[in-house]
Amino acid sequence: MIEHLEPEPSRPLRSWIRSSPGTHIWLLIIAITSIIVVIAPDQIERVLLHRNSSNIHQLVKYPVRALLSSAFWIENPASLALYAVLFELFHANVERWLGTLRWLVIVATAHIVATLVSQKVLLTAIQDHRAPRSMTHVVDIGVSYGLAAAVGVLTYRIPSPWRWFYLAGAVAFFGLPLATGGTFTDLGHAISLAIGLLAWPLTRHLVSRETQPPFHVKPR
Numbered sequence: 001m002i003e004h005l006e007p008e009p010s011r012p013l014r015s016w017i018r019s020s021p022g023t024h025i026w027l028l029i030i031a032i033t034s035i036i037v038v039i040a041p042d043q044i045e046r047v048l049l050h051r052n053s054s055n056i057h058q059l060v061k062y063p064v065r066a067l068l069s070s071a072f073w074i075e076n077p078a079s080l081a082l083y084a085v086l087f088e089l090f091h092a093n094v095e096r097w098l099g100t101l102r103w104l105v106i107v108a109t110a111h112i113v114a115t116l117v118s119q120k121v122l123l124t125a126i127q128d129h130r131a132p133r134s135m136t137h138v139v140d141i142g143v144s145y146g147l148a149a150a151v152g153v154l155t156y157r158i159p160s161p162w163r164w165f166y167l168a169g170a171v172a173f174f175g176l177p178l179a180t181g182g183t184f185t186d187l188g189h190a191i192s193l194a195i196g197l198l199a200w201p202l203t204r205h206l207v208s209r210e211t212q213p214p215f216h217v218k219p220r
Helices: 012-019 021-039 042-051 056-061 063-072 077-098 100-127 133-137 144-157 162-179 184-198
Strands: none
Touching: 012 021, 012 077, 021 042, 021 063, 021 077, 021 100, 056 063, 056 100, 056 133, 063 100, 077 100, 077 144, 100 133, 100 144, 100 184, 144 162, 144 184, 162 184
């Protein structure tokens, strides 16, 4: 049984971090790998990004390593601040609500399934000569698949009627690029969002780490 942490009103930042440890450990690792990319020479940077990618080449040769390591790198370190904000908005809220284990199961499932399915679709396109063979070595790293799953499952935490506006926005954001001729990455995002939405059974009968839903407004 998971013991939920009591809030510490006098130390809100510490309380927030302790209530979502997985999110902040993940974010810390991404910050470290981003610093490595920044300080590494260009040639080493390219090697690191390709070696830690979950592209077709790496998945065939090193499937477990490719799936695991690709979740801890971002291609553009300049995006780190944006990802930090998104992690706090979505991952941290989901982890506080569901607990670390359920949150991890959802985001890991989304990352693995979306990666494998999107790369399989890309491989089929290469075999059918609809995509260049060089795409087997494309850089495919990042945390966006897990983030899309967190966006999806958070739908069930938002009270009606705001839930439906939130859901419409999420579907439009991830669905429109795919519907208008998107890439294999857009397909992965749509799959991840769907996995988050399908995780509804894991949101039932919870004792939350927080007493109020996100975006809660106190009555006057």
